[in-house]
Amino acid sequence: MDRECALLLPGVCGVLAGSGSSLPDDTSLEKLLDWFTGLSEAGGSLLEACPCLLTFISTVVQNTASDPGVLSFALRLTGLLAATEDSFKTIQEHSVLNKVFNLQHWQEAGLWEDPCLRIGWIQGLRSMLQHPQALRFFVHSDFIDLLLQLQTDTSLFIASAANQMLAHILLFFQPGLSAGSNGVDKKEKDDGMAQSSADYSAVVMSISEYFKESLVPKESRNIRQSLQILKLLALLLAPAGPPLRDKLMQTVGDSLEELVTAGSSELTLPLMDVILSACSSSGTDERVTRLLSSMLNINKPADLIHAAAALLRRGHHDAVHTARAVRILLLPIDIITGQTLLGTISTADEHQFSVMEQLKTKTSCISMICVCLTNTPQITLTPPDVLPCPPVSIVTAVLSLLRICSGVFSSSSTGCSEVCRNVIGSGKVQKCALEALTTLTSSPGAKEKISEVFTVLIQYLENPDSDPTVLHKSYQALLKWTSVCTDFSFITDKLKHDLLEVVKKRVCDMRWEVRDSTVEFLGHLAGVCVSIDSAEEECDASVALLGGSSTTPLLREALQDTESYVRASAIAALAKTLTHRWQQGATLSEEEPEIVRRLLEILSKDTEGFPRRAVVQYFISWYSSQSPPSSSSSLLMQSVRSVLSQGRADLDWEVKVHTLKLAELLLDEAFSGHPGYKKGSDAHQAPPHPYGVVSEQAYTLHTHASKHTEGADSDLAGVIEQGVLSVLLSGLVDCDRPVALKACGLLINLRELLCPLSLGVLDASAATAKVSCELPGLGWGREIIKILTMKKSDQTKEADNAAQRGFNGAEEGGDGMCVSVCEALRSLGLDERMDVLTQSSDHIHNSPFSLLQDILTASATHTKPGEEVIVDCY
């Protein structure tokens, strides 16, 4: 803790103890506690550092008129302080502990009713219970019964916290796990061990009794208690050591059996969780296995399906049960699609009948089918001996279900028509089935279904009633299947034609979401690399599926879309479509100059940020993917210059950051041959800002060693000529932090290369020192000039007056000026700037010092009414 804070703390304690109602905002106590937690985790005794805390606690707990929030804070703080044995002793010596956690005290004061206090009590104890002494205290104070009561508290938060706490006690103090203290002699230690083991046994005993008594609900209203106990058991069973686990299982085994037999729907999932946890820790316990088998035989179809799904989800590896779960999950799909997934069903006729009955109700049908569908990918990955059918049949069944959903199916191929009508047109089932289909690409043997998959998906894209999400998911599925497709000969020309037609139609859709998904799809498709037939040749999937020339006109049209998202997606998609050409260094196509013209127009005129960002990114990917000399270079370089100058002046900070990235690429290109140049990616950079843009693609640089023979000066001149330096300098004085940060980093790199500070002014290479740049007298140029002038005047107060005059002259006149690049880089104070920028913008307001100050100020204004301070807490 720094000195300043230590000085403020007593005052703050006084304020809090006095009256808590004048807190600046309701998070300040939490922040304070967080700070204390941080301090105690860092080591060192809080109690010693700030003795005032103890005084605070004892004062506050006496004063029952205190704000419950402050009381709760005091309880938690006590727990935090008492987390080490030494402090615990100190606190106990002050006889604070008994008072603080005394239930009677709080009940008499009528404060126990406040959930805030109860949670404080639990959390305080929870933090304290880190050593045997604390356990001792806990047991001797008879807190265990109270805690068990709180497990079914009316407040869900409290109930859950109580559960966590119970789990903590049982797990943390398990014998055999070190909970002992250091620095005590052996005898004492043994005594301690014996003591704590007795305490622990007492706790285990009480809890076991409680479990025995309450796990099976006596009345239906007690179901919540059972639910809580089951949750607790699930928490306990997996990490528990053998003695505890066996003890628990011994205690609750009968009750669990009873619950399984009772088959309450609400308890199915938690019960399954408990049994699976028991399974995972105990392996082949006969009883647990029996329980599991009973769970997979309950006669409520909906519950059964959930239980089976839970089993698969937990990755349970026992062939018998997995096979059973798989059958349970496949049965509804079998019934509805008429695909014989389960062979001839003989054993479970009664079960099949009840499932059928459930499926005839619309709501339960949809929810059951969705659960089954969600699990199909997992099912196909189970070992073949567990599966009742080849995985590919499951793909067929999902396809068949998709057909039924869209209402297009022939009566011969389907199952029960009464069930089918429940899913016709159901968007939920469609979405689930499409998701399942997407994931099913990885199931063995799925690839042979590709043609059928394409047919169904194109049908979905065709369907006028498909809603935008369904269309989006259809596109995703199509992409995924395309990416795994190894042989395009499966896809007939008819399918390709249909796909092209439907895409053409969908880019004209009324709903912008659909146009957006379609355009995005075109882009992603171009990004998928496939090899055609047996030929070695590779091309992108959009060429393979839609033919080379059809997508670009559609995307060009989409550049005019009224919806900005669609324009942005179209730009991104165009970049992806053309990347392949750029990489091959193909000659400029006829339409490209037109596209570039349109893109520059968007960058300068579009009112929305998304398309403008996309434009800059388009040029980033063009620049980074172009291979050695190509005919497109001159168009590209021309456009890059405009992009830099327009992007620099954009109002959107993301556009500016992207522009800086483009500038970075140019720098990389120009200087990567020079020794000492750090590429943007590995240069010293601030940790990414939480809201910062992260470039999606890692671009590759194509460096040309031959180009860099002439020396840094000409490269620098070239870069300046392109407008890179203007971008960097204007970025540096930008008011958006991510922009300034990025620019600063790049400028530092440049300085390190051209004129490292380690060298004296005179040592800098004479050639580069000569290169100068023009600063405009307005806007960012003026800002830069101001900085330079200030630096200069600092440095040369006593010396070079002439230079100063020169700077001043420039400033006064409002004209631009010409400065030496090296000199400017050195005088801009980049390192200091970097330090400031690296800190997050709220670092001042988030410091503990400021927190303490806030609390003090708020109380001061509270006592002097009339002067209201509006605290900005966001």
Place this chain on the structure above:
Amino acid sequence: MKLYCLSGHPTLPCNVLKFKTTTIMLDCGLDTTSVLNFLPLPLVHSPRLSKLPGWVSKDGSANLEKELKECAGRVFVDSQPEFCLPEKELLDLSTIDVILISNYHCMMALPYITEHTGFTGTVYATEPTLTIGRLFMEELVNFMERVPKAQSATCWKNKEMQRMLPGPLKDAIDVWAWKRSYSMQEVNSALSKVQLVGYSQKVELFGAVQVSPLSSGYSLGSSNWIIQSHHEKVSYVSGSSLLTTHPQPMDQSSLKNSDVLILTGLTQMPTANPDGMLGEFCSNLAMTIRAGGNVLVPCYSSGVIYDLLECLYQFIESANLGTTPFYFISPVANSSLEFSQIFAEWLCHNKQSKVYLPEPPFPHAELIQTNKLKHYPSIHGDFSSEFRQPCVVFTGHPSLRFGDVVHFMELWGKSSINTIIFTEPDFSYLDALAPYQPLAMKCVYCPIDTRLNFHQVSKLLKEVQPLHVVCPEQYTQPPLTQSHRSDLMLELQPPPMPYRRCSVLNLPFRRRYERVYILPELANSLVPSEIKPGVSLATVSAVLHSKDNKHTLQSVPKPPPVAPSKKRKRVLEEPPAVLAPKPLLSGAVPLEAFLVTLQKHGITEVKVEETADGHILHLQAEDTLIQLEEDGTHIVCDNNEPLRTTLRDLVLRFLQKL
């Protein structure tokens, strides 16, 4: 109560309901699908059509070269198109008292009924229905009359001939009853019999029943009808919609508690959702225009076209179609667009409120103002000079057999960059296109039918709970082409009663009560007596007066005081003085008490015998029997009138009198 079904077309119904003493025709739809068997009527001479080969049967035995032409394997009648009328032979149409029209699509057969059957009744319809119905009729007459055909083909209708014909012609029913279009004069005369009604307005028919139209939400002025007497209610549901389009929303609650609900006019496209189709329409339109092609939309001149234009109004901006011209060509285009704007009270709430701003309720006003939408009466005249391509043309008739659409089919059919988009659901698009084959033009089928679908109608019926439902037989089974879609049919408990053309249904409910009014003075004279708590009875003597199906009880006229006249003859002629009716008795005779009473009156020797229904008392001394039974008392006593009277009076003491 009976229902006579004169049309088998589920959306163009024509039924006659006999209810109480009235005969009510429900709708008067004209089945126009028959025109698909005819060759198109081109506006300008079409060398292609005129060069079509005549049809000769394979063995050469039948030669109808003049009447029938062959095109792409199908045979068409080369004559002015004819329509299939409602059945005229099932009952005497001159006995019809009133015709209730539910919407302008369902009145196109009106002139055939009102003008040639001896009809003398009244037609009831709402104002927009009449106005737009008139436009439709005018348009039809205009389409037919401006390209007169000299020839009228009849030979093919010969039974022997028809049997030898191929395809749909062979199976066409009732071809002799098919009729050419009516004339404008007949239209005017028929429509002069229409009396206008407003929603929820109650119209008395001869005092027997009351009819009243309810908003049905399908088109401007479209209505369902309630036909009710005091104790029975029949609802007639025809062409209703729950979607939010331009008309006033459907009034569902008034349909509750019907004894019989006659359900017609459900969607013809149960699998095509109108929203999806609208989207499809727009994207196909945009796709064609972008590729430099023209779009042809065959449509009726009112109805869905308003919604299409509204949708396009929003869409053209977003699809960059701002400069593409939209043409609406119909003899009644102008009237249709303008009328739509003045029927504010018949529009949905949203559009109604625009009128107060004041703004035109439909945005097509703005399209016209900005010259994006232009309308012309025909392709001749101004249109030909202002016509610019690529463009979008809305024009009729949706059957593609007559109207300006025929011209555009000839003009654009050969190029694959053009598209025809079908939006009207009344005709199969493949049949409509048959005489234009081979066709290069792209065809898109986006039928927009906003009428109730099966899902909506089952919900509606669950809510209004009619005792019985009557519907066309088509609704009781899944569509032929999708026999597995059991969701596309009506499933009700009790099952609906299906009807087909020429069915006569006995509607399954009996009239039990009739309302009778009682005059105040007569009511005043009643003396009710309570026979059990809450139930009082009174006897009344009155004269029942029935007129115009109203029944009234009036006081019995007092007999004129008998004049102390000597003319005895007259006295004899007068009706016998009305005697006060004997009081009505109720109650039971308690045995014990009765025996005591008998004893008091000196009758002591009584032998009581128990029977199944009561008791027989044998008064041995008097040799008299008294049978006391639940529903009667008999005193059997021979030739002892004083004793009988005494016994009677004793019995009466125990009974209540009214």
